[in-house]
Amino acid sequence: MDVLIHLFVGLHIVGIAALLGGFLTQMKAMGQGTARFVPGMLHGALTMLVTGVALVGLNQAQDYPLNNIKIGIKLAILIAILGLVYVKRDEETVEKPLFGLVGALTAANIFIAVLWT
Template identity: 65%
Template sequence: MDVVIKIFVALHIIGIAALLGGFLAQMKSLRTGEGRMTPGMLHGAFTMLATGIILVGLNQADGGDLNHIKIGIKTAVLVVILGLVYVKRDEEKVPSGLLGAVAGLTTFNIFLATIWT
């Protein structure tokens, strides 16, 4: 079970790479307001949700005790991220502030995950 949890933590991190990487790769277009919500960002956000839920299940099955308040906040933040990326997925360009919000919220969740143990 332990190794399965570790594999899903790794997949969880690959999800972050796709979500945040989509933003980082477009930093230059932010100045001209020509950034967009790329498919990779959407897939990353979905990956976060799927692997996150699976990780909660695996930890429960393993008898581990998770910080449920932390998980709740992370889920709420991700729902906002997913909403933004999903709704704007077909737009040729989105306001840079929206892309910044996605990146900021993702970063917030990363620090929440690592600092609040």
């Protein structure tokens, strides 16, 4: 079961990389006011959601201790990211503050995962 958990952790990291990578590739466009949410950002966020739920289930099945408050906060942030990216995915340009908010929420999710013990 630990191998499966490690596999899903790896896939979770791939999801965050897709979301953050999509954001970083649009940074120059954000400065010019032409940034948009690329499909990889939506796919990365969805990957994070699916693998995160799977990780919680697998860890609970193994009776590993879970920090439910941390998981709840990370889920709330991810749902906010998903909502913003999903609603604005077809628009040619996204406003700078909104695009920056997605980047800030993504960074916050990463820092919560790494620093909250």
